[in-house]
Amino acid sequence: MVQVKPRSLPHRHSNDHPHDQPNDHLSAPLMQNHFETPQEIQAQIYKELVRATHDRHHAWRTPVLATSATDGIPNARTVVLRTVNPAQNMGVSNSTPNNPGGTLEIYTDRRSPKVTELQQQPEACLVFWSAKLSWQLRVKVSVSIQTEGPYVESLWQTVKQTRAAGDYLGLLAPGQTLVADSEHVGSSLAPAEPDVHFAVLSAQINEIDWLELGRGQHRRARMGSLGNNTGWGWAWLQP
Numbered sequence: 001m002v003q004v005k006p007r008s009l010p011h012r013h014s015n016d017h018p019h020d021q022p023n024d025h026l027s028a029p030l031m032q033n034h035f036e037t038p039q040e041i042q043a044q045i046y047k048e049l050v051r052a053t054h055d056r057h058h059a060w061r062t063p064v065l066a067t068s069a070t071d072g073i074p075n076a077r078t079v080v081l082r083t084v085n086p087a088q089n090m091g092v093s094n095s096t097p098n099n100p101g102g103t104l105e106i107y108t109d110r111r112s113p114k115v116t117e118l119q120q121q122p123e124a125c126l127v128f129w130s131a132k133l134s135w136q137l138r139v140k141v142s143v144s145i146q147t148e149g150p151y152v153e154s155l156w157q158t159v160k161q162t163r164a165a166g167d168y169l170g171l172l173a174p175g176q177t178l179v180a181d182s183e184h185v186g187s188s189l190a191p192a193e194p195d196v197h198f199a200v201l202s203a204q205i206n207e208i209d210w211l212e213l214g215r216g217q218h219r220r221a222r223m224g225s226l227g228n229n230t231g232w233g234w235a236w237l238q239p
């Protein structure tokens, strides 16, 4: 891993999460000096991603997923980050040497246009921004779509107990044009046992472009295989 520091920073090592500090909303600018080395920054990125799956108020809980539409025009929409299987090289299990960046999971209706887009072009990008962290992530991913099997079934057994279950039980597909008032609500016509359209988008992380906005200086780095066949690497970039 290349570890060239773009500038020297005062070492203020801290494992504290910035959200845990008093006057949290005022403390964001302090964050940027806490993590200096590639290892520290990457570990914190994955910690924050995991945290976002548990914390409804974390800004990284709702990234934007950008895909290539079937006509070649980009498409993007907000989604909820449901699960993070962090990278092995972050010292956390659940990833394999073939998947050094780990995976992110999103739930969707399998009939939604994004699923068709991803079937045709699995390469996509997830964009996260947190004003509290002053960090943007642009995560390049390869997305696979899971619609059946024990894993999807076990997730659905949990999701179906929640209010969100209806998102995957609609009579009409997302984006379908409504032609009559009755279709607008649909519930009165809904069958007792509606079809389940629940799907899991499993996004394998190939590369992360990290940008930190600082008061005076910004920092930026790219991490991933970086095309040099040396495994997961790190490169500081001009912001």
Ligand SMILES: Cc1cc2nc3c(=O)[nH]c(=O)nc-3n(C[C@H](O)[C@H](O)[C@H](O)COP(=O)(O)O)c2cc1C
Pocket: 062, 075, 076, 077, 078, 079, 080, 081, 106, 107, 108, 109, 112, 113, 114, 115, 174, 175
């Ligand atoms: C805060 C927020 C969270 C959302 N989360 C999801 C989600 O997790 N999965 C999903 O399929 N759509 C989610 N949506 C709806 C999508 O943004 C989008 O409108 C819908 O999925 C249809 O997208 P498509 O036509 O590109 O497939 C969310 C929207 C908002 C505003």
